[in-house]
Amino acid sequence: MSTSEYREGSLEAPTRHPINWKDPEFYNEEKLFAEMERVFDICHGCRRCVSLCNSFPTLFDLVDESDTMEVDGVDKKDYASVVDHCYLCDLCYLTKCPYVPPHEWNLDFPHLMLQAKAVQHKNGESKLRDRILTSTDKVGNLAGIPVVADVVNAVNKNKLARNILDKSLGVHPDAIVPEYHSNTLRKRVKKYKPVNNTAEACEKTTGKVVMFATCYCNRNKPDIGEDLIRLLQHNGIEVKLVEQEQCCGMPKMELGDLEAVERSKEFNIPQLAKVVEEGWDIIAPIPSCVLMFKQELPLLFPEDEQVKKVQEAFFDPFEYLMLRHKAGKLSTDFKNSLGNVSYHVPCHQRVQKIGMKTKEVLELVPDTNIDVIERCSGHDGTYAVKSEYHDISMKICRPVVNKIKQAQVDHYISDCPMAGDQIENGLKDGSHAESPFTLLCHAYGLN
Numbered sequence: 001m002s003t004s005e006y007r008e009g010s011l012e013a014p015t016r017h018p019i020n021w022k023d024p025e026f027y028n029e030e031k032l033f034a035e036m037e038r039v040f041d042i043c044h045g046c047r048r049c050v051s052l053c054n055s056f057p058t059l060f061d062l063v064d065e066s067d068t069m070e071v072d073g074v075d076k077k078d079y080a081s082v083v084d085h086c087y088l089c090d091l092c093y094l095t096k097c098p099y100v101p102p103h104e105w106n107l108d109f110p111h112l113m114l115q116a117k118a119v120q121h122k123n124g125e126s127k128l129r130d131r132i133l134t135s136t137d138k139v140g141n142l143a144g145i146p147v148v149a150d151v152v153n154a155v156n157k158n159k160l161a162r163n164i165l166d167k168s169l170g171v172h173p174d175a176i177v178p179e180y181h182s183n184t185l186r187k188r189v190k191k192y193k194p195v196n197n198t199a200e201a202c203e204k205t206t207g208k209v210v211m212f213a214t215c216y217c218n219r220n221k222p223d224i225g226e227d228l229i230r231l232l233q234h235n236g237i238e239v240k241l242v243e244q245e246q247c248c249g250m251p252k253m254e255l256g257d258l259e260a261v262e263r264s265k266e267f268n269i270p271q272l273a274k275v276v277e278e279g280w281d282i283i284a285p286i287p288s289c290v291l292m293f294k295q296e297l298p299l300l301f302p303e304d305e306q307v308k309k310v311q312e313a314f315f316d317p318f319e320y321l322m323l324r325h326k327a328g329k330l331s332t333d334f335k336n337s338l339g340n341v342s343y344h345v346p347c348h349q350r351v352q353k354i355g356m357k358t359k360e361v362l363e364l365v366p367d368t369n370i371d372v373i374e375r376c377s378g379h380d381g382t383y384a385v386k387s388e389y390h391d392i393s394m395k396i397c398r399p400v401v402n403k404i405k406q407a408q409v410d411h412y413i414s415d416c417p418m419a420g421d422q423i424e425n426g427l428k429d430g431s432h433a434e435s436p437f438t439l440l441c442h443a444y445g446l447n
């Protein structure tokens with residue numbers, strides 16, 4: 001390539017290539033290491049992403065401490081430490097990198113890390129702890145049994161038991177682990193009588209919503225799911241849960257277990273595609289799960305027409321409410337103002353490229369001031385609970401925590417309840433992170 005042909009960064013909109021994970025070449029380690037060396041070399045020359053997570057500082061330290069001070073001086077065995085710090089938040093791809101496709105350098109750092117994780121998993125290198133933590137359905141089904149839930153919750157709050165968990169399984173004693181509820185969202189939803197559906201179709205929305213409950217909201221944060229149901233019903237929107245569901249597959253994807261992702265997809269997608277055909281839209285209360293259906297499954301299964309159908313009908317909840325508002329179909333009969341609110345935008349919502357819909361909706365409430373924090377909380381699914389990464393995750397969260405401390409707000413919220421827990425853990429002042437659904441319910445006078 002001549003210098004005159006060279007362009008610093010792409011001028012076109014980024015695109016994403018499907019993930020070719022069924023091709024045996026995807027697992028060719030020689031090619032994988034060659035591609036990692038190529039990409040790491042570009043990153044070493046660029047270093048824009050140094051502050052995003054711990055993958056990049058790990059890579060740059062390896063380079064700087066090598067004999068050559070170049071990527072060729074790094075032992076390939078050490079590449080795994082870069083991979084281990086990546087939790088696939090996608091921020092480097094979407095917010096920093098000028099070399100993503102269609103740029104000729106064709107750099108997709110998160111998907112390269114995913115490929116490396118898939119190879120590690122295929123080689124049997126996944127830790128038992130990680131296999132347990134990502135088995136959200138199995139753990140939830142067991143821990144959510146009445147009595148068992150109480151025991152699990154008691155163990156999680158017991159210092160001695162947590163120290164044992166740290167030593168035996170590698171779950172950090174200071175990490176907030178979620179409480180389990182035997183009175184799940186699936187059980188609670190029965191008390192909500194169907195509303196008279198007064199919502200008309202408008203702005204790409206049908207006004208009828210099927211909620212993918214998510215394992216997290218079903219067993220760990222059912223209150224949040226209830227608040228979302230209340231909000232929708234308050235706006236005359238008919239809402240029901242999908243009849244049966246399994247985990248969306250995001251935790252298994254982060255582990256590199258793509259076959260487990262496929263099994264979840266085969267359970268969830270036919271049911272979701274059926275409700276779309278029946279005229280329902282779909283939402284989920286957790287940004288990572290929404291992203292799974294909007295972006296990751298379509299890239300992992302590009303030929304699957306049902307996946308595409310579900311993708312097109314899947315909305316972030318506030319994206320949905322804002323679309324209704326644009327058509328004049330959102331109730332603005334607010335009873336309470338919200339005051340000063342610090343709003344943490346989770347990475348998996350930022351990368352949906354929908355804009356700040358949560359902020360836009362909450363700002364409809366009079367006397368409400370939303371201060372946005374666009375930094376990673378460092379929780380990222382399971383990263384913050386792992387003994388070896390917890391302290392780093394809290395360091396990643398520190399700028400978010402400091403901003404909230406300085407702002408002296410009436411409320412702090414995140415669309416992601418796990419990020420909320422992480423911020424709460426950083427603040428350690430007895431305050432609690434809230435859900436934007438809960439805040440909007442409060443504004444409507446519903447709770």
Ligand code: SF4
Binds near residue numbers: 054056089092110
């Ligand atoms: S995807 Fe996120 S965690 Fe992974 S390297 Fe990029 S910024 Fe870091």
Ligand code: SF4
Binds near residue numbers: 098107
């Ligand atoms: S991912 Fe892109 S922006 Fe980030 S360090 Fe590498 S080349 Fe630079």
